[in-house]
Amino acid sequence: MNENGAYVIVGASLAGAKAAEALRAQGFAGPVILIGDETERPYERPPLSKGYLLGSEERDSIYVHAPDWYDEHDVDLRLGTAVTSIDPAAHDVTLADGSRIGYARLLLATGSSPRHLQLPGADLPGVLYLRRVGDSEQIRATFQAASRVVVIGAGWIGLEATAAGRAANVEVTLLEAADLPLLRVLGPEVAQVFADLHSEHGVDARYGAGVAEITAAGGRASGVLLADGTHVAADAVIVGVGIRPNTQLAEAAGLEVRNGIVVDSQLRTSDPDIFAAGDVANAAHPLLGTHIRVEHWANALNQPQVAARAMLGQDVTYDRVPYFYTDQYDLGMEYSGYVEPGGYDQVVFRGDVGKREFIAFWLRSGRVLAGMNVNVWDVNDAIQDLVRAGRPADIGKLADPAVPLEEVARA
Numbered sequence: 001m002n003e004n005g006a007y008v009i010v011g012a013s014l015a016g017a018k019a020a021e022a023l024r025a026q027g028f029a030g031p032v033i034l035i036g037d038e039t040e041r042p043y044e045r046p047p048l049s050k051g052y053l054l055g056s057e058e059r060d061s062i063y064v065h066a067p068d069w070y071d072e073h074d075v076d077l078r079l080g081t082a083v084t085s086i087d088p089a090a091h092d093v094t095l096a097d098g099s100r101i102g103y104a105r106l107l108l109a110t111g112s113s114p115r116h117l118q119l120p121g122a123d124l125p126g127v128l129y130l131r132r133v134g135d136s137e138q139i140r141a142t143f144q145a146a147s148r149v150v151v152i153g154a155g156w157i158g159l160e161a162t163a164a165g166r167a168a169n170v171e172v173t174l175l176e177a178a179d180l181p182l183l184r185v186l187g188p189e190v191a192q193v194f195a196d197l198h199s200e201h202g203v204d205a206r207y208g209a210g211v212a213e214i215t216a217a218g219g220r221a222s223g224v225l226l227a228d229g230t231h232v233a234a235d236a237v238i239v240g241v242g243i244r245p246n247t248q249l250a251e252a253a254g255l256e257v258r259n260g261i262v263v264d265s266q267l268r269t270s271d272p273d274i275f276a277a278g279d280v281a282n283a284a285h286p287l288l289g290t291h292i293r294v295e296h297w298a299n300a301l302n303q304p305q306v307a308a309r310a311m312l313g314q315d316v317t318y319d320r321v322p323y324f325y326t327d328q329y330d331l332g333m334e335y336s337g338y339v340e341p342g343g344y345d346q347v348v349f350r351g352d353v354g355k356r357e358f359i360a361f362w363l364r365s366g367r368v369l370a371g372m373n374v375n376v377w378d379v380n381d382a383i384q385d386l387v388r389a390g391r392p393a394d395i396g397k398l399a400d401p402a403v404p405l406e407e408v409a410r411a
């Protein structure tokens with residue numbers, strides 16, 4: 001065990017920065033060292049595919065803390081610094097320059113990285129991914145210069161980038177392997193709402209598309225060749241085909257890794273002095289009775305509160321209902337709950353789906369597993385109560401906007 005008692009956090013993004021904040025808020029007075037391989041101080045990623053990409057949000061607004069916050073809270077922020085290995089027995093981490101830092105407790109908040117396409121032409125200039133602030137700036141510049149782009153993947157990144165491209169008056173062809181956008185998360189009933197939304201905004205969406213090759217002209221991406229032989233010409237290709245959790249350090253250190261770093265409901269890994277939070281953590285969830293890895297902002301915001309307290313020896317568990325949101329064109333929505341792909345047997349709508357002002361509920365055996373409010377606000381607490389209730393809901397009342405949701409949740 002090292003003598004300096006340092007609490008070391010690897011990954012200086014939302015989860016890492018929030019963990020440092022929580023340690024100080026809990027009164028921890030020892031050394032806190034926050035190490036990140038990006039050169040920017042911790043920032044939030046949601047604006048990178050929305051306001052910041054659209055040019056409506058300033059750069060200053062994306063950061064988790066003001067520049068002085070780290071000094072003021074005696075947090076030793078080391079940017080541009082990659083951790084290359086962990087030695088759990090020695091209780092230290094090694095940095096890229098070979099130096100070592102000892103820890104009493106370690107938090108892994110290493111997040112995730114875009115999954116890259118493995119296709120001919122995938123590494124050409126003009127093939128763009130969206131994870132970091134520099135990526136967002138590059139895509140914004142592309143939208144200003146380009147007249148047509150191809151977006152591969154109709155998940156969250158692909159759809160938000162598509163909406164931003166259309167707002168910049170760029171022609172967008174959207175290529176998705178599945179039969180609808182967001183199909184795995186939402187199922188066909190609600191995925192159709194997003195398909196309609198994008199086609200109404202002039203997107204040339206092609207579902208069930210097989211991408212065979214990124215073609216080149218003049219050494220740059222010039223379009224996409226589909227498996228059926230069709231060629232879609234483009235000035236740039238934006239790829240959002242999912243992410244992979246950054247588990248390499250944990251794996252090499254012998255920690256249990258399965259779809260992320262496996263942690264208990266206190267966010268403790270298989271090593272008692274190492275914790276994990278945010279995108280990288282596959283956490284036991286007491287409410288859901290299973291491990292889940294959540295790739296969303298609210299999880300990276302809230303898990304670190306629990307991780308920090310658990311690191312300090314407090315008896316806490318993370319059991320918040322998973323939550324995320326999106327903004328695309330004039331559609332804003334929030335989603336609370338968790339449904340495994342195909343894990344529901346009924347979808348109940350409340351409100352006007354055609355006008356895109358509604359709440360959708362996913363149920364199994366009459367129980368609400370998740371709810372999504374679309375352009376309907378201030379219902380999130382009631383939806384989370386319904387998810388937490390864990391008993392069959394009155395379907396008639398659930399579907400009837402005249403019955404307050406709080407009443408349905410209490411029934």
Ligand SMILES: Cc1cc2nc3c(=O)[nH]c(=O)nc-3n(C[C@H](O)[C@H](O)[C@H](O)COP(=O)(O)OP(=O)(O)OC[C@H]3O[C@@H](n4cnc5c(N)ncnc54)[C@H](O)[C@@H]3O)c2cc1C
Pocket residue numbers: 010011012013014015016035036037038044045046047048049081082083084109110111112113130131132157246249277278279280294295296297298300323324325326327
């Ligand atoms: C463009 C975009 C838009 C999004 N929009 C939304 C949204 O609208 N709503 C929503 O709910 N979610 C959204 N998300 C998801 C959300 O941003 C993530 O869930 C969140 O960023 C996860 O935070 P994290 O701190 O766990 O990981 P990350 O943000 O991935 O940060 C991990 C950090 O650790 C660093 N790191 C990794 N390995 C090492 C190492 N060995 N040494 C040092 N540093 C290391 C990484 O470089 C990175 O800086 C969006 C994501 C993106 C990319």
Ligand SMILES: NC(=O)c1ccc[n+]([C@@H]2O[C@H](COP(=O)([O-])OP(=O)(O)OC[C@H]3O[C@@H](n4cnc5c(N)ncnc54)[C@H](O)[C@@H]3O)[C@@H](O)[C@H]2O)c1
Pocket residue numbers: 049152153154155156157158160175176177178181182183209211239240241242243295296297324325326327
């Ligand atoms: N609003 C939000 O919550 C939000 C916004 C942006 C990003 N994010 C997060 O960022 C991460 C990355 O988002 P993402 O959109 O890349 O991942 P995703 O998993 O949401 O979607 C990936 C999509 O790409 C499709 N796909 C995969 N391979 C393909 C191929 N070869 N050709 C065509 N389509 C293919 C998949 O079928 C899927 O629809 C996710 O964790 C997501 O939760 C969240």
